[in-house]
Amino acid sequence: MSDPIETQGPETPDSGAGMSQGHVLDLKLPIGWLLSAYGVLLTVYGLVTKKEMYQISLGLNLNLAWGILMIVIGGGFLLAAFLKKGRKAG
Amino acid sequence: MQAPIIALNAVDYAIIAGYILVMVLVGYSLKKYMKTGEDFFLSGRSLPSWITGLAFLSANLGALEIIGMVANSAKYGIATVHFYWVGAIPAMVFLGVFMMPFYYGSRVRTVPEYLKRRYNERTRGLNAISFAIMTILMSGISLYAMALLFKVMLGWPFHTSVLFAAVVVLLYVFWGGLSSSIYNEVIQFFLIWLGLLPIVFLGLRQVGGFAGLAAKFAATMREPLLHSIKFLGTSNNPLGVDWFGVVMGLGFVLSFGYWTTDFLVVQRALASKNINAARMTPIIAAFPKMLVPILVVIPGLVALLVLPQYSQSAVPATDYNSTLILLMKYYLPNGLLGLAITALLASFMSGMAGNVTAFNTIWTYDIYGSYIRKGRPDAHYVKVGKWATVVGVLISIGTAYIALGFKNLMDYMQLIFSFFNAPLFATFLLGMFWRGATGAGGFWGLLVGILTAAGHYLLFKLGVIHYHSDMAANFYQAWWAWLADFVVTIGVSLFTAKRDPKELAGLVFGLTPKPKAHRRWYARPAVWGALAIAVAVALNLIFW
Numbered sequence: 054m055s056d057p058i059e060t061q062g063p064e065t066p067d068s069g070a071g072m073s074q075g076h077v078l079d080l081k082l083p084i085g086w087l088l089s090a091y092g093v094l095l096t097v098y099g100l101v102t103k104k105e106m107y108q109i110s111l112g113l114n115l116n117l118a119w120g121i122l123m124i125v126i127g128g129g130f131l132l133a134a135f136l137k138k139g140r141k142a143g
Numbered sequence: 144m145q146a147p148i149i150a151l152n153a154v155d156y157a158i159i160a161g162y163i164l165v166m167v168l169v170g171y172s173l174k175k176y177m178k179t180g181e182d183f184f185l186s187g188r189s190l191p192s193w194i195t196g197l198a199f200l201s202a203n204l205g206a207l208e209i210i211g212m213v214a215n216s217a218k219y220g221i222a223t224v225h226f227y228w229v230g231a232i233p234a235m236v237f238l239g240v241f242m243m244p245f246y247y248g249s250r251v252r253t254v255p256e257y258l259k260r261r262y263n264e265r266t267r268g269l270n271a272i273s274f275a276i277m278t279i280l281m282s283g284i285s286l287y288a289m290a291l292l293f294k295v296m297l298g299w300p301f302h303t304s305v306l307f308a309a310v311v312v313l314l315y316v317f318w319g320g321l322s323s324s325i326y327n328e329v330i331q332f333f334l335i336w337l338g339l340l341p342i343v344f345l346g347l348r349q350v351g352g353f354a355g356l357a358a359k360f361a362a363t364m365r366e367p368l369l370h371s372i373k374f375l376g377t378s379n380n381p382l383g384v385d386w387f388g389v390v391m392g393l394g395f396v397l398s399f400g401y402w403t404t405d406f407l408v409v410q411r412a413l414a415s416k417n418i419n420a421a422r423m424t425p426i427i428a429a430f431p432k433m434l435v436p437i438l439v440v441i442p443g444l445v446a447l448l449v450l451p452q453y454s455q456s457a458v459p460a461t462d463y464n465s466t467l468i469l470l471m472k473y474y475l476p477n478g479l480l481g482l483a484i485t486a487l488l489a490s491f492m493s494g495m496a497g498n499v500t501a502f503n504t505i506w507t508y509d510i511y512g513s514y515i516r517k518g519r520p521d522a523h524y525v526k527v528g529k530w531a532t533v534v535g536v537l538i539s540i541g542t543a544y545i546a547l548g549f550k551n552l553m554d555y556m557q558l559i560f561s562f563f564n565a566p567l568f569a570t571f572l573l574g575m576f577w578r579g580a581t582g583a584g585g586f587w588g589l590l591v592g593i594l595t596a597a598g599h600y601l602l603f604k605l606g607v608i609h610y611h612s613d614m615a616a617n618f619y620q621a622w623w624a625w626l627a628d629f630v631v632t633i634g635v636s637l638f639t640a641k642r643d644p645k646e647l648a649g650l651v652f653g654l655t656p657k658p659k660a661h662r663r664w665y666a667r668p669a670v671w672g673a674l675a676i677a678v679a680v681a682l683n684l685i686f687w
């Protein structure tokens with residue numbers, strides 16, 4: 054994610070004495086793990102459940118479809134977090 | 144006891160448990176960063192704007208808000224979009240472009256602290272105490288509504304839900320302070336969209352898309368439900384409010400009052416890592432905010448067409464507050480159901496956590512640190528803040544049981560806003576943009592504004608003044624409270640001693656150097672703000 058706003062501009066205030074070093078926990082990681090885990094759970098559940106259960110969702114196995122979507126979104130967050138980490142380390 | 148509306152299975156419970164586990168772990172892992180007061184109360188002023196922006200939006204996207212707006216949409220139709228495109232976007236852009244330089248630039252830690260520096264100690268005290276009461280009431284309302292909903296919907300015991308949610312919120316706010324609260328809000332943002340979009344998708348699929356929706360309403364002579372503005376010429380429309388009430392009451396006073404002066408939302412911007420990020424916070428939030436009607440308005444309209452409870456032959460005076468719950472039962476299979484419940488649970492808990500963090504900050508800085516124990520070392524105030532969290536949660540449990548006595552929670556909340564936020568906006572507007580406003584003017588204006596709201600409320604309840612709907616009463620109450628504050632502040636200021644302009648540098652427009660424009664045009668708040676306004680205007684025209 055190349056968010057232009059996220060990058061530190063020249064207007065960053067001086068970090069004087071007593072300023073914190075910032076909170077280094079990358080929020081992309083817990084979001085990514087949570088959404089991917091949900092995605093895997095829903096996908097597996099969608100695969101093992103019978104068609105009759107999906108009558109209410111207009112006959113669509115939405116657990117399966119939504120599970121895959123959530124794996125993609127969660128995986129995207131994890132990928133972004135790891136890329137950022139790699140950039141910092143490199 | 145009545146049988147629960149919805150039956151959950153093990154997969155649903157696993158999804159709920161996963162969310163709670165992640166929240167507690169995130170709170171625990173933040174513990175080691177909480178060294179100073181700024182860390183605990185303002186996230187060390189270190190967060191990027193995408194995080195503060197999403198938290199800024201989610202702080203307002205509580206479960207009550209979502210359930211209430213789906214209900215509004217079933218009741219009032221597309222006019223519900225006014226709460227977003229008229230009642231939020233302009234205020235959010237105004238906050239980011241014009242007001243944030245004074246909030247963030249002056250390095251104040253809270254909204255009352257700004258009032259102290261701009262006006263005087265008394266004005267701060269009035270605001271700090273009324274705000275502390277308001278947040279703790281709101282936090283109790285979240286807790287109460289959650290426990291009640293889960294009792295009716297899932298059959299969970301009321302007291303257990305209250306205690307369990309209170310303990311989880313307490314743990315992660317105690318450990319991680321504002322950061323915990325903000326991180327929970329960002330996670331909630333994604334859960335709300337992922338949890339509720341299946342309903343929107345299935346609903347539109349069943350009625351045949353937007354075209355099918357429109358055709359079905361036209362066929363049943365309910366066309367006014369499909370227009371936001373066309374029928375606002377008089378108050379004879381689904382909302383029961385005329386254009387003046389919508390534009391001035393909701394669009395101007397209520398919305399600007401809430402978005403620009405409520406510390407609950409402003410605190411998120413103050414946690415940003417620099418002034419540009421702080422200014423971008425509400426503007427970044429404005430874009431997803433414009434899309435929230437997809438989640439709330441479409442389900443409300445679909446419900447009118449598909450749910451047997453809302454068919455035109457059904458008994459009128461249906462309870463619209465259960466619209467969303469009925470739709471969840473109607474469309475979602477187990478699995479997705481757990482996800483949707485988790486989304487609601489997350490927004491209840493983050494609603495409570497947001498209020499608790501705003502409370503402990505105001506209590507520690509503006510009440511304890513100003514009137515009870517001044518000038519202690521920073522570590523002392525962090526400790527006080529942590530204990531204020533515990534006490535805040537305990538009082539919330541108490542107020543949750545007080546809330547048992549109120550029938551309509553949404554009206555109750557709007558009422559609280561029109562009492563405290565609406566007049567406060569006049570105080571801020573004059574304080575930031577007119578150097579002639581004096582300390583005495585600020586205090587008396589605010590006090591008279593609050594009293595005007597109280598007086599208006601009394602007259603309305605006694606039947607002396609009449610409106611087409613409670614909503615119209617709220618809008619006009621906000622307007623009169625604002626006007627009273629505005630006029631009194633100016634009047635008193637003209638006859639009281641002015642402050643030395645040097646003391647007001649950094650606090651008032653015209654006495655503050657303009658923030659340097661960002662080098663790159665695409666990172667400038669004004670550019671994005673203008674774009675947000677343009678999109679909002681276009682949306683209003685499309686759904687005229």
